[in-house]
Amino acid sequence: MLGRTYDGQNCSVARALEVVGERWSLLIIRNAVFAGSTRFTQFQRQLRVAPNILSNRLARFVEAGLMRTRPVAGDSDLHEYVLTPQGLDLQPVIVALAEWGDRWAAPQGPPVIFVHDDCGGTVHSYLNCERCHAEPNPPEVTTRPGPGANKASGKPARR
Template sequence: MERTSFRDMDCPIALALERVGDWWSILILRDATHGITRFDQFQKSLGISTNSLSRRLGVLVEAGLLERRRYSERPPRHEYVLTESGRAFRPVLIALYAWGNENYPPEAPNVRLVHKDSGVDVDPLLIDRSTGDPLDEEHTSFQPGPSADDRLRAVLARRNEITA
């Protein structure tokens, strides 16, 4: 049986994972969100090899999540700055932060998510912009899209019958 590649899929999750699907890439985006921009800063923060970091930065630039900008002519050096698409990844990082904090809480966290004005820890919640409802199983379900095949339609139909 031939396995379908991510490129052949019309699933937004698969298409997103094609660009940021390894943990190094997500941690690079996390560090960029924290203000790290230079190769040596990423390498020091992550403890990643030069080759692996170069490759992943290239993938993130190609995917349009980071922009490579020269900051020194001699020697030629570049920084990596979040693009609009990269900045739009922030809610995904916050969702991972909240999920990890709830399900795998660190003994002594090295970072907290706080309200800018009050400094009080925030408790993230994903909601629907139009209704304000939480994006939980009570309020949402996955439905087949226009390119769904019969197998996916059957899987989602069964799932929606179970949760109804």
């Protein structure tokens, strides 16, 4: 069983999983991004998550900088959870995960289609080469050491 942290790995995927790698985490982010959920009761009602788990996840998101709290207008005792730019940057992750689920885990077809508000077109996630603008298939994508790789070994981070 994996521990909560991946201290021995120099890997951005492992670091991201420390923040959003638990099952409820991406569902909470999904509802914040696409359903506009901001209040504890909204998340709890929509997701049917135990209050202690939800409280823990929201606190961790605030601590990690994915969300911030602000008082609810007109009620100084209540606060809501608002995504920060860092939290909003998870939107493509949700879209990519949903597309994988649509292909491999949705026998009746996609339950949700992501749509661009401005033009009504369907939104997709895809790989794109910044140099030639190709959309490579998975076997055509490899890794090499980046600026954050372990300088002593010269090896790419374990994936």
